[in-house]
Amino acid sequence: MKTRAAIAWEPNRPLEIEEVDLEGPKAGEVLVRIVTTSLCHTDLFTLSGRDPEGLFPCILGHEAVGIVEDVGRGVTSVAPGDHVIPLYIPEDPNCDYIKSGKTNLCQTIRKTQGAGVMPDGTSRFSYKGRKLFHYMGTSTFSEYTVLPEISVAKINKEAPLAKASIMGCAIPTGIGAVRNTAKVEPGSSVAVFGLGAVGMAAIQGAVLAGASRIIGIDTNPTKFPLARSLGATDCVNPRDHAQPIQDVLIEMTNGGLDYTFEAIGNVNVMRAALEACHKGWGECTIIGVAGDGEEIATRPFQLVTGRVWRGTAFGGVRGRSQLPDMVEEWLRGDFDVDPYITHHMEHEQINTAFDLLHKGESIRSVIHFDPRQTLKMEQLPGTLVTR
Numbered sequence: 092m093k094t095r096a097a098i099a100w101e102p103n104r105p106l107e108i109e110e111v112d113l114e115g116p117k118a119g120e121v122l123v124r125i126v127t128t129s130l131c132h133t134d135l136f137t138l139s140g141r142d143p144e145g146l147f148p149c150i151l152g153h154e155a156v157g158i159v160e161d162v163g164r165g166v167t168s169v170a171p172g173d174h175v176i177p178l179y180i181p182e183d184p185n186c187d188y189i190k191s192g193k194t195n196l197c198q199t200i201r202k203t204q205g206a207g208v209m210p211d212g213t214s215r216f217s218y219k220g221r222k223l224f225h226y227m228g229t230s231t232f233s234e235y236t237v238l239p240e241i242s243v244a245k246i247n248k249e250a251p252l253a254k255a256s257i258m259g260c261a262i263p264t265g266i267g268a269v270r271n272t273a274k275v276e277p278g279s280s281v282a283v284f285g286l287g288a289v290g291m292a293a294i295q296g297a298v299l300a301g302a303s304r305i306i307g308i309d310t311n312p313t314k315f316p317l318a319r320s321l322g323a324t325d326c327v328n329p330r331d332h333a334q335p336i337q338d339v340l341i342e343m344t345n346g347g348l349d350y351t352f353e354a355i356g357n358v359n360v361m362r363a364a365l366e367a368c369h370k371g372w373g374e375c376t377i378i379g380v381a382g383d384g385e386e387i388a389t390r391p392f393q394l395v396t397g398r399v400w401r402g403t404a405f406g407g408v409r410g411r412s413q414l415p416d417m418v419e420e421w422l423r424g425d426f427d428v429d430p431y432i433t434h435h436m437e438h439e440q441i442n443t444a445f446d447l448l449h450k451g452e453s454i455r456s457v458i459h460f461d462p463r464q465t466l467k468m469e470q471l472p473g474t475l476v477t478r
């Protein structure tokens with residue numbers, strides 16, 4: 092079949108909308124029509140060329156919501172018409188990692204996914220005969236995409252398709268980092284470094300966890316009003332202080348934080364986030380993605396004296412068995428998605444989404460493949476980006 096897709100031909104080059112060829116779905120695969128997709132910093136990270144698994148030309152995109160169009164032989168868990176969220180971390184109940192009960196990092200298709208192909212080692216996308224790589228096993232910047240059955244989460248059809256894409260990455264990652272990875276207890280003190288969509292979700296996660304103090308840190312103070320509206324008790328701009336931000340935070344909290352979260356991807360800030368933790372028990376969770384060769388460092392003494400450094404992928408959320416329940420939390424009002432959506436646009440404007448994110452002028456831009464169906468601005472938050 093033919094499908095409109097935004098091709099990333101090479102790093103640091105604007106995406107180009109083309110009609111590409113899409114094959115499949117083969118056995119165990121699902122054809123999904125993407126209704127909306129949103130731009131996460133990880134897409135920008137890969138397009139920057141810093142991603143060691145960045146293969147070009149490819150179709151980027153991993154935060155989305157869509158409708159099942161067709162299923163390949165042997166697919167039983169979803170059917171045409173089902174509303175699904177693509178998963179860049181699949182969930183295969185037969186995977187030893189999943190069976191361990193210790194992680195969400197399913198490894199069943201990780202090798203082929205990292206090689207930009209489907210589990211059988213081939214790509215479903217091509218353009219004028221030239222292979223296009225898949226991305227994160229999702230490639231949601233294409234109107235139609237093919238995914239393995241284990242890489243789709245079936246969700247409630249009541250979830251608004253104009254907004255639900257944010258549940259494909261930022262919100263489960265941020266809330267999950269607090270809830271599942273750090274396991275923040277009521278009354279804790281929390282600091283979140285980086286107030287993009289992921290950091291904002293961590294703030295919402297800290298509120299849901301009953302944290303007593305929630306400090307948002309960002310070098311862009313325009314992020315502070317939203318952070319406060321979501322529950323931050325304090326906002327700090329490191330550029331307003333001569334001392335290192337970790338010293339500022341230790342002074343603010345009389346010894347350091349119970350929990351910190353880095354949602355930027357800056358290895359120097361990752362160090363600051365660890366060193367802002369309270370001696371004896373403070374725990375730092377790394378969410379941010381950094382490039383190949385970028386390494387974290389601290390004095391071992393920081394760890395010897397009780398601080399913990401850990402990381403999280405997709406907030407430790409198991410996509411097929413747990414993400415649908417998080418969508419139900421959203422639908423019953425436990426948390427809101429609207430505040431994350433700052434811009435809406437048609438597929439053809441996708442490069443504007445990258446520009447806005449790069450300039451720090453957006454939280455999430457939602458890209459609509461069928462604006463007649465979903466781009467009804469009277470019902471949507473944010474700004475409509477026109478041609």
Ligand SMILES: NC(=O)C1=CN([C@@H]2O[C@H](COP(=O)(O)OP(=O)(O)OC[C@H]3O[C@@H](n4cnc5c(N)ncnc54)[C@H](O)[C@@H]3O)[C@@H](O)[C@H]2O)C=CC1
Nearest residue numbers: 132133285286287288289309310354355356379380404405
């Ligand atoms: N581990 C995982 O599963 C996931 C990781 N990520 C990663 O999380 C990070 C955040 O993603 P988004 O929220 O989409 O990014 P974003 O670009 O929207 O937000 C990053 C924020 O950090 C701020 N910032 C930049 N440098 C800073 C500094 N030195 N000090 C304080 N603040 C600073 C920016 O002003 C911005 O508000 C990225 O690295 C992304 O790749 C995203 C989703 C899932």
Ligand SMILES: N[C@@H](CCC(=O)N[C@@H](CSC=O)C(=O)NCC(=O)O)C(=O)O
Nearest residue numbers: 131133142143144180260380381404405
């Ligand atoms: N290809 C990248 C991988 C970067 C990374 O850590 N990705 C996260 C999700 S970020 C989503 O926005 C992740 O889930 N990692 C788990 C995994 O198995 O990759 C690189 O190599 O740096």
